[in-house]
Amino acid sequence: MTLRVYNSLTRTKEPFETVVPGRVGIYLCGPTVYKPAHIGHMVGPVIFDTIKRYLVYNGYDVCFVINITDIDDKLINRAAEEGTEVAELAERMTRDYLENLATIGVDGVDHFPKATDHIDEMQAMIGRLIGAGHAYELEGDVYFEVSTDDDYGKLSGRSVDETLAGTRVEANQRKRHPADFALWKKSRQGEPAWESPWGPGRPGWHIECSAMSIKLLGESLDIHGGGLDLLFPHHENELAQSESCTGQPFARFWLHNGLMQSGATTGKVGGEHDRHGDRPDDDSTIEAEFDQQVAGKLAGSAGAASVKELFAVHHPETVRFFLLGTQYRSPIELSDDQIAETARSLQGFYRLLEAFERITGQSAYDLPVGVTRETSVEVVSEFGAFRDRFLDAMDDDFNTGGAVGVLFELRTAINAFISDRGLDDGGGATDQDGIAGLTSAVTLLRELGGLLGVFRQPPVEAAGDGGDSLVDELMQLLIDLRTEARSEKNFELSDAIRDRLADLGITIEDRNEQTSWRRE
RNA sequence: GGCGCCGUAGCCAAGUGGACUAAGGCAGCGGAUUGCAAAUCCGCCAUCCCGGGUUCGAAUCCCGGCGGCGCCUCCA
Structure with a gap:
């Protein structure tokens, strides 16, 4: 069993190979920090955090990067609306984002590079592109010239002509070709600006990812991730400018996660619902109201609940477990009902971990779990098959949905073990073999759960x-x-x-x- | 209009040519256990949107429908 990964670039599952043996560089496109994070912003980080855990488990040395876009039109507009500075807004929203990631258990990120900290690198890259004839300056703007890149469109599978077929041709375009995209944008009065060889301005959207990923992970990285919505134009353009600049393959694997389908949840969507009081009777009202608001896409939808609002109602671990219940490439629909169901399904795990402590007198959360396949806990044979099946599922393009199923089966098997041997009927402590078997099995449960980032701490409300x-x-x-x-x-x-x-x-x-x- | 994805039990969701007489969860039903419950265990609960076709063999491949969705607009 070897790891196979679906590559958006080839549209097939391929054996996982790294540029440098034993090492993996992962770059995930992060948020533009202009408003509080919503649940859609957590999807990618949770998935790629899980991917990192799995790669580490398989012995890889992994460097995981998520960028922070802290200069952009949306930031400029939002800051103007709020009457604040772009930098202040970005700083505040970055903090919100990072707090949310920590809450949902995304703790494996090695770097969070900010665009504004890498203006020099971006300018250097733009300079190289101009020098190589791939970009041109136009009245203070700099554009990448798409026609100079022979295989432009290879990622999204569309030709330049196809791309333009459905696109409104913008007025006042002086670009050489409508598909050419901005590397550097001349700043208007009052906008944040950096000095450059082409005059004061700010970077285009795509260039930051190229510059920062190359700086941190090298000219060829192993995994480039992001939401499916970024495949075009963002990733296509990143790819084009990066490879045109370096002459090297930019990313070995392109991974795209499915998108959150509808604006989510928590009764906060409508407005001034109870945030603090318990009004269980109110659920139907809230849901009805919520259902009326899910029209349209999540992202960009002003009604989408923030992550903080979601976590005020649902346990973050429940949300994480819910997100991992589906293969990451599938779109996922979030609702209060679904999360509530997930919470119910998790109860059985917590009960089992409680039973473990009741039987053995030690906390299941203190058990030392293996961090790699090599150091994985030794279990009696009847439980070993669950580990194999779990890992098989993960080996198949990180099929967390299948892996979760195995976790449930392991749970039932452990409960049956407890039941068969009467370990929880009092006096079970005298059954040394039983205790040993139970301990190793529960350790395995926690080890595998840990790969998904769950069961790492006692849920506060469960005990x-x-x-x-x-x-x-x-x-x-x-x-x-x-x-x-x-x-x-x-x-x-x-x-x-x-x-x-x-x-x-x-x-x-x-x-x-x-x-x-x-x-x- | 162009490119692409999806349609598995009441709901969520694995499986994508042969050990599928299709994982797992939630809900439901029956039994064990319990003073009764709770928790736990055991059992039951789908022929894979429809119609053709390819094949010894298809949920899995092809064609045609029907239904849902994404991108082509600096949304993760």
């Missing part, structure tokens, strides 16, 4: 009250009283206690001599 000791003590009091009632066969009272707690969203579980509780 206890999240730190309020008074609640803990009051609950213990109620449980003691109820246990007393049960021992006297006063089930009317014990059930009433349980029912009334259920009304408060608290579930009681009687197990052997122990009673536990949790919030739903």
